[in-house]
Amino acid sequence: MRPHFPCDGRCAGSAPHICHLHVRGDTMKKVQFNSRWMPYAFLLPQLSIVAIFFLWPAAEAVRSSFYLEDPFGFSSTFVGFDNFTDTLTSSNYARVAQFTAVFTVLVTFFSLALALLLAVKADKVLRAGSTYKTLLMWVYAVAPPVAGLIGILLFDQHVGPLVDFAALFGWKMQIGVNYFDTSFAMVVISVWKQIPVNFIFFLSGLQGISRSVQEAANIDCRSGFRRFWTVTFPLLAPTGFFLLIINVTYAFFDTFGIIDVVLKTEPGNNPVTLVYKVYLDGFRGNDLGGSSAQSVLLMLFVFILTIIQFRLIERRVHYS
Template sequence: MQAVQSSFYLEDPFGFSATFVGFDNYIDALTSDYYLHVAKFTLIFTILVTFFSLALGLLLAAKADDVIRGSSSYKTLLISVYAIAPPVAGLIGMMFFDQHIGPFVKMAAWFGWDMKVGINYFDTAFAMITVAVWKQIPYNFIFILSGLQSIPVSVREAAAIDNRSRFGRFWTVTLPLLAPTAFFLLIINMTYSLFDTFGIIDVIVKDKAANNPITLVYKVYMDGFRGNDIGGSAAQSVILMLIVLVLTFFQFRFIERRVHYN
């Protein structure tokens, strides 16, 4: 709880003195244009990463559940990316978006898109989101697939008799049965986009946050360890703690409900 304490103080960079400043650090953080700008990007980033990684994970899991031949090799190949560390994913991503050798930059050039990752704000954000989604798909895939496989065969057969259209069946029977898993994954993906993408972002912006998109966690790190603004950084991390608290609260409320489903 030291973070809460130091968030109320203004400390000089060498730690010799600390002045009590009350809620000033919070007010500074919440009213600064830059903080709000970063918060806005974090929100957009979280929504996009959560949406795309869940959608692609769902698509692949549904297909892997359908096929019979080769399903275990698909599974093995698809989950392998889970084990890659975010910064390593970021490094590989940077190479693909590299100015000299990156195939994505060349592909973008075909469409007349002059991509400059690391310099152009939008392009950097695009690369970040792509890498973050790529890294998170296997996780969603594993959970959705195990959710799909726990749906009893009898339910599936009943549905197959009632409804001939595969898509209709998926929409009206499978998806509602997946709802608990999906909700759990929604929370997990939000926490992932908020915190675990730190490595990806750090490798992509390389300490030069100046004109690049960063998330709130990265700002905590930049202010606290690079800018030596301990109080301000602590205040920001307390705000983040509150966000985590709310997310976790929802998660546990929901787990209680899930016990009901089973």
């Protein structure tokens, strides 16, 4: 018997099982080795790297967020939560946070939407499907700063074709000078760089929807548009949620190279993201305490994001 899919989507509750995450229900192996020292020997390299290059710096970040260090690093005084209150009440930080939020929303939305559109089309065409797939996904391997470098060529004041194109509509684009124009270039380049990952996940999600489900939907629901929104879209929702987290993480952390290149490493009054500000205050501004406090705030943010992610994964386990 074929599954029944009414157009209102009532039956579209079972999601395709795509396993994205590693930590699923903690099942243990039934048979295991017993050895007093061997497991520790196997774990030693990983644990020592984690201790030296992860736990130590993380603890250091938390510690120095409570201290005020003089610019030459000779002395530091305990200041309690001063660094945090200073950060959270500064108008500059609020401006950067606001930009980061807008930037993240735009990058996430456009890269997800465009990738979904392309994946749905690539899933449909029979001929040349794999050629399209290759041509649409290879940008995954391009480094963010390399994407940024090509971007600033296309947006260049003197030679950039995109600037000429915008001029046709009376838009005098000035990247690096005008706040809005610079943000615009950053968003476009970041979206370009992120489409491939989303495309790969959406396409494999679509291909995971079984043929029988699709055929059933084809019979029950004649309108392609409605079929997409009532059957395909809900089935892709778990992939979409997962990608949402991945994209927010990307917009926060992995766009550093793009932003640094677009600003030609001289931010001035241009928009920067929170992560870029951590770097800026720490390495250029020599404000160790402030930079650390910002790091800790970002840690909290990532922590919350991870919890949300795990909630979603837990729910996903029930689907399978």
